[in-house]
Amino acid sequence: MxxxxxxxxxxxxxxxxxxxxxxxxxxxxxxxxxxxxxxxxxxxxxxxxxxxxxxxxxxxxxxxxxxxxxxxxxxxxxxxxxxxxxxxxxxxxxxxxxxxxxxxxxxxxxxxxxxxxxxxxxxxxxxxxxxxxxxxxxxxxxxxxxxxxxxxxxxxxxxxxxxxxxxxxxxxxxxxxxxxxxxxxxxxxxxxxxxxxxxxxxxxxxxxxxxVAPFDNVQCKQHKSRGRLRMAYLGGPTVHKGFYLLREAVRFLKGRWDLRYYGFELSRRTYWRARILAAGRWPKEIMGPRYLRQDLPKLLAKTDLVIIPSVALESFSLVCREALVLGVPVLAARCGGPEEVLVHGKNGWLFRRGDPLDLRESLCSLLVQPGLIKEAKAYLRDNPFQPCxxxxxxxxxxxxxxxxxxx
Missing domain, CATH: 3.40.50.2000 (Glycogen Phosphorylase B;)
Structure with a gap:
């Protein structure tokens, strides 16, 4: 053909x-x-x-x-x-x-x-x-x-x-x-x-x-969290992916955590790094590099939670599925695609789309109860996610x- x-x-x-x-x-x-x-x-x-x-x-x-x-x-x-x-x-x-x-x-x-x-x-x-x-x-x-x-x-x-x-x-x-x-x-x-x-x-x-293509190298050394909740956002500086909503949600978030933003071109990364430093948000908020797919196992080896705060509907959400394949729990908006593979309270959590307060409450719960992240990681080890x-x-x-x- x-x-x-x-x-x-x-x-x-x-x-x-x-x-x-x-x-x-x-x-x-x-x-x-x-x-x-x-x-x-x-x-x-x-x-x-x-x-x-x-x-x-x-x-x-x-x-x-x-x-x-x-x-x-x-x-x-x-x-x-x-x-x-x-x-x-x-x-x-x-x-x-x-x-x-x-x-x-x-x-x-x-x-x-x-x-x-x-x-x-x-x-x-x-x-x-x-x-x-x-x-x-x-x-x-x-x-x-x-x-x-x-x-x-x-x-x-x-x-x-x-x-x-x-x-x-x-x-x-x-x-x-x-x-x-x-x-x-x-x-x-x-x-x-x-x-x-x-x-x-x-x-x-x-x-x-x-x-979801298999990853060639998933035997990356797992970095210890040392009592911090290490979070990652992979959507770039776009409104519909929820970047600004996420920044609002973590603005007054208490506890031991850090959040790395990935997917930004160099000029945008430089701009936002300056904004974060000026606001005194570093090292809570960190600008990571733009990444290729083969970099994900290494990036997520030092991540406890991937956040998908999309304001827009997601027809599929490849990021969600790739994170689950790599054994990392996901916190996602109820935006469609992620809801088909996330089991709330098992391999991840869901919050109201477009609601920064609900996202903040979800993050507060995970910070107050760090055992929830451990349980989700254990669930993913015992029940590996099987994508198409x-x-x-x-x-x-x-x-x-x-x-x-x-x-």
Whole structure:
């Protein structure tokens, strides 16, 4: 089977994106099953005026074609959801590789015109939804300043745009495209339920949980806590991931603890380190480096608790699952994805989404009762978390793509 994988952004600069990781896993799994795979994506800042996609190679031997979509990445741009230039480049890409099936992932900036064009050409199509972009320009059903949106979101309830006509036209167009797609993949049961509530046909949905690749080195030396609660946040300086909510929650937190923030680019790390020092919060709050996935076993070897304070809904939460695989308990907001794998009071704890006071109360309980962390770690040792393996993920994707070809 000749498969075309399509994603909005790709390349070494985008390796920290969850969707890019999923595409890389997908390509690896499909090639191991003997399929030919080509990738079409957007890139940013390439200054490519032509409509022809540029052929590139990353990683290794994968064939990758790209086009600049910098302007289309603005959420208030028509090109974000309907990009004629990207569609023309995609048409050229299809003529070159002639795929048997097209597997779409996150396509903001490329636009849904690519899906429409593939359907018009009679090609089998699978749309792999990673979030809620098809219904929310900001992807996660939260406002740009981190406020939770009414659910299910409607054009009349959205206040993110001064021009309601833009949102109306966007939603009408994207809904028409979605209704033509016969197979839509979702990444969790929670994600599946929300998509049904937003109007997606239940019969078109196929559950395809993301894989969690095994870690090559998990025999890292465990650092002793010396009576402190060592916490880690891995979400970067974003509002919707709950960074600011977390800082508010620990502002007056008493007891012996430290909190390391990971996932920040150098400039942001320098800025926040200065802010923390000026406020006298060091060494309680510490700016850690930006990390690669292979660094996680070493980072979490000196961590007692991973905190996921997301204000936005999480369709899956890879961080939660990776922490559990490495035997580290998780304290997470009730934001969807983590709730499917956390057993409250066993391998982790849950608090009210968007509520810094409830998060603080949860942290206070763990500081007052340090035995709870020990019990959670023991639970994870005795009941190792079993995520979706790469092999199982590959089998599911292969089954879905084969089904699309046989419709």
């Amino acid at each position: 000749n498969v075309a994988e399509v994603i909005c952004l790709f390349g070494p600069e985008e390796v920290h994106s969850g969707a890019v990781k999923v595409v890389l896993d997908t390509v690896e799994c499909l090639e191991q099953l003997g399929h030919d795979v080509s990738i079409f994506s957007g890139v940013r800042g390439m200054r490519q005026p032509a409509n022809e996609p540029v052929k590139r190679h990353w990683p290794g031997r994968h064939t990758w074609w790209s086009i600049d979509i910098t302007k289309g990445l603005r959420v208030d741009s028509i090109e974000n959801y309907h990009n004629d230039r990207a569609t023309k480049a995609f048409s050229s890409f299809l003529d070159k590789i002639r795929p048997d099936v097209v597997h779409f992932h996150a396509i903001q900036g490329l636009g849904a015109g690519l899906v429409q064009h593939a359907l018009d050409q009679g090609l089998p199509v699978v749309v792999h939804m990673h979030d809620w972009w098809w219904f929310c320009p900001y992807l996660f059903l939260t406002t740009p300043d981190g406020k939770m949106c009414e659910f299910p979101v409607t054009v009349s309830s959205c206040n993110c745009f001064d021009n309601p006509t833009f949102l109306q036209k966007r939603q009408e167009y994207l809904r028409q495209v979605v209704e033509r797609v016969n197979i839509i993949s979702c990444v969790s049961r929670f994600h599946q339920r929300t998509l049904v509530n937003l109007g997606v046909r239940p019969t078109s949905l196929s559950l395809c949980e993301n894989s 393996s790469m092999d199982l993920y590959g089998q599911r994707v292969n089954k879905i793509l084969t089904k699309a070809c046989n419709l």
